[in-house]
Structure formats: C-alpha cells, structure tokens
Amino acid sequence: MTKAPSIPSDEVLMAQLWVRFKADDEEAFNRLIEARYRLLFTYATRFTKDRDLIKDCVQDLFLELWNRRQVIAETPYVTIYLIKALRNNLLRKLRRETLWRSTTEEGIETDIPITDGLTAETEWIAEEMLLNREQSLRQAVAQLPKRQQEVIFLKFYEGLSNDDIGQVMAVGKQTVANFLYRAMSQLRSCPPTHIFS
Secondary structure (H helix, E strand, C coil), rough: CCCCCCCCCCCHHHHHHHHHHHHHCHHHHHHHHHHHHHHHHHHHHCCCCCCCCCHHHHHHHHHHHHHHHCCCCCEEEEEEHHHHHHHHHHHHHHHHHHHHHHHHCCCCCCCCCCCCCCCHHHHHHHCCCHHHHHHHHHHHHHHHCCHHHHHHHHHHHHCCCCHHHHHHHHCCCCHHHHHHHHHHHHHHHHCCCCCCC
C-alpha cells in the first residue's frame, strides 16, 4: 500500500483557483499570486541573495503563466508546479548572468551563489535543536553541497514530502532520500559539538 503524498492544507483551493485562472479569471489569478508569492520568494533565496533578480524572476513567472494560461496543464499540485517553474527560470537566468559576467568582466567568480540559509535553518533549529547549537548548524548546512541544501530547505522549511521534493528537483524519490541521508549524516558528524548527538 503506497502512502499518499502530503498536500498543503490550501492546495485544494489552489487547484480550484488554477482552473479558474486558466479560464481567464483575473481575480483567481491575483489570489494565486497573493497566496504563493512569499513562498516563492523565500525559496528563491536558496539560490541567490539578489533580491531584485528574485523579484524579476517571480514576476516573470506569473506574467508567463498569464500569457500561456490557455495552454498550460491542469495540476492538482499547484504549489509544486510553481516552485518547479520558478526554480527552472531562476537557474536559467543565473546561468545566463554568470556567462555574461564571465565574458565581460575579468576575474569574476563564476559559481552560482547560495545563501547561508538563515531563514530555513532558524525554523529547523527551533524544532530540532537547543539554541546554543544554532551557529554550529548554520555553519554545517552551509558546508553541504547545493543539492543537499535544497533538499534540507524543501523538507524542513517547506514541509514537502520526498515525492514532492523529487517533482520539484526533477529527481526520483530514492535520490531525494539519498540526498537527505547524506546531508543528515554529514550534519551528525560535524565537529566540535556533534549537532545531533
């Protein structure tokens, strides 16, 4: 017997708004934006600190959705659809920006920046750790590979199931479990305080 994926409490409403939005209902579209803008903005901070770029990407996403509303697919998982679409758009823009900078400026760092995840880790720390270990956890998470940081964010900050995370990241459920296992193993072995001991 397979376990049903976890669905955010308002996801049924989101799916209803999605159907109405696809039928040219501007009010439903505005409600979608209001309901998910903050979540999308927060998620994007996992990839870059450039708030203007994030705002542009989120606005571009909603503009593109409105322009393509009659041809985009219906989905019962609107939040996952939006996160995945934003992730793809943001990474594409970051790659373009990195390539442009590397051809126009000398000596620029070409890695895509990632934040230290203070918001996600603060939430996680509040549930999982004593306050005196907060700094150790932040440092440990910042040392994780980018994909593991993303899984940690989606799992513990957004509360997504492994299936949902797999859809967002375009990987299998087992790959998500592997990322989580490796991340948690690395965090448990962090000196000096052994965060999870």
